[in-house]
Amino acid sequence: MQPDLSRPCSCRLCVPSAEELPPHRQTVVDHVAEFGWHAAGVLADDQSPGWAYTVGLWHSLGRPEVAVFGLPVEKAMDIVNVAGRLVRDGGALDDGQHSDDILRGVPVAVRTAHVSWYGDLFGQAVGFYQGKVPPMRQLVWPDRAGRWPWDAEVEASCRESQPMLWLPWDDHPRNAWTALREEG
Numbered sequence: 001m002q003p004d005l006s007r008p009c010s011c012r013l014c015v016p017s018a019e020e021l022p023p024h025r026q027t028v029v030d031h032v033a034e035f036g037w038h039a040a041g042v043l044a045d046d047q048s049p050g051w052a053y054t055v056g057l058w059h060s061l062g063r064p065e066v067a068v069f070g071l072p073v074e075k076a077m078d079i080v081n082v083a084g085r086l087v088r089d090g091g092a093l094d095d096g097q098h099s100d101d102i103l104r105g106v107p108v109a110v111r112t113a114h115v116s117w118y119g120d121l122f123g124q125a126v127g128f129y130q131g132k133v134p135p136m137r138q139l140v141w142p143d144r145a146g147r148w149p150w151d152a153e154v155e156a157s158c159r160e161s162q163p164m165l166w167l168p169w170d171d172h173p174r175n176a177w178t179a180l181r182e183e184g
Helices: 021-035 056-061 073-088 115-121 122-130 156-161 176-183
Strands: 038-044 050-056 064-068 097-103 106-112 136-140
Touching: 021 038, 021 050, 021 056, 021 073, 021 122, 038 073, 038 122, 050 073, 050 122, 056 064, 056 097, 073 097, 097 136, 115 176, 122 136
Parallel strands: 064 136
Antiparallel strands: 038 050, 050 064, 097 106, 106 136
């Protein structure tokens, strides 16, 4: 699945389908139509920490969707909503930049997710965009000492609770995130 970087988008609002959606998928469509995006949350379980991501920023604003991992789902959903408002209000979340405007003064690094992760982690977006998912940006947070998951001395919990989505799935170190596909 490759990101579709062209406009117009292929979402269920731009390219309606006669197919009736299950209620949870219809909620996504309704939220995007009413609010501009939907915050999808995935609860932590025995296999992986929780995460959240937006669905609809591409449709409504022509901007990449955003995701954050490894935090309680309610907090993660709040963070992607803050990011959505930042983008709506003219802010940018470009690959490689850092932003202090999302996580209460704690910087987040913005990284572009590789498409090999989309089907495993962003099912609501895949359904909404009818398989033509636009770019997704991961908001990466540091440990308490300000070290990033890719730093050698980072706290293990920071590294383990966030996938490195900028790496193709095949190149990612095997952990809870790759196990989602391997065990699924």
